[in-house]
Amino acid sequence: MAKENALGEFLRARRAQVRPEDLGLLAGGARRVTGLRREEVALLAGVSTDYYVRLEQGRERHPSAQVVDALARGLALDDDAAAHLHRLAAPVPGARRRARRREQVSPNLVRLMESWPGTPAVILDRCLTVLAHNALGKALFDGHRHRGDLVRLVFLDPDAREFYPDWERVAVNTVGGLRAAAGIDPDDPRLIETVGELSVKSEAFRRLWARHDIRQKTHETKRFHHRLAGELVLSYEALTVNSAPGRQLIVYQAEPGSPSEAALALLGSLTAESAQAPENLRR
Structure with a gap:
């Protein structure tokens, strides 16, 4: 991931996604740019056009917190994107990295997930790799x-x-979550590897990555078409694991009394039957 002018790249990408009329500005005739012009962002943020141009070009890299707040308002950023902009304007020096090793998950957390046989649960790291799961989380x-x-x-x-x-x-939110992780730790080698591979192999990923959307994984309702359980509509909550920064416990639930609850129960019973079957019958 290029970090030489991360602040400027973010400002340009977000500026391209805001329509003048959305902010009460007159679009006025033919426009050579998608979204807002630089001078329009400067006007909305209350800074000079020259200063804003220097920010986008990387000639000014550390605007004050007040200016960052003004830019966030001018670009109509939500709370997650505004927080990301603040991190880009005042990056925290990265800690010295230890040698890469396999991620370990607390046995207590694993036991907690296993105590929810009817609730899919997984532990994710910043790159959305599944570090641990309960039986139904694996089955999902x-x-x-x-x-x-x-x-x-x-x-x-x-x-x-x-x-x-x-x-x-799902794709927009997934890339937004990866972007949020990149803002926290842009030097993470696994993150760099993931973005590099996907940028080469997926045109859709390249398109969405260029938008610089920020989406913190919090809660949402998501639809799945499962090969065994059929249609599932599940809500999830993303819970921060305080003992392991960067990890989240994701817990999925179906609406009580809904067809998805019955489908999830079916998946749970199939999972239990598979676990109890002799090893030679699982192959």
């Missing part, structure tokens, strides 16, 4: 080539668009 994503990597599942798995009926929305 089972059968896919990239079942242990939710970013690659969305963009590289051949069944992704069938598995996620609302694929475009």
Whole structure:
């Protein structure tokens, strides 16, 4: 990931996505740019056009917090994107990295997930790699080539668009979550590797990555078309794991009394039967 002018790249990308009329400006005749002009952002933020141009070009890299707030308002950024802009304007020096090793998940957290036999749960890292799961969490994503990597599942798995009926929305949110992670730790080698591979292999990923959308994974309702359970509509909550910064516990639930609750129960029973079957019958 190029970091030489991360602030300027973000400002340009976000400026291209705001229509003048959305902010009460007159579009006026033919426009040579998509979205806002530089002078329009400067006007909305209350800074000079020259100063704003220097920000986009990387000749000014550390605007004050007040200026960043003004730019966020001018670009109509939501809270997540505004926080990301602040991080780009005042990056925290990265800590010295230790040698890369396999991620370990607390046994207590694993036992907690296993105590929810009817609730899919997974532990994700910043790159949305599945570090741990309970039986139903594993079953939810089972059968896919990239079942242990939710970013690659969305963009590289051949069944992704069938598995996620609302694929475009899932893709936007997935890339937005990866962008948020990049703002926190842009030097993470696994993140750099993930973005590099997907940029080469997926045109859709390249398109969405260039937008610089920011989406923190918090809560949402998501549709799945599962190969065994059929249609599932599940809401999830993303819970921060305070003992392991960068990790999240994702818990999925169906609406009580809904067809999805019955389908999830079916998946749970099939998972339990498979676990109890002799090893030679599971192959």
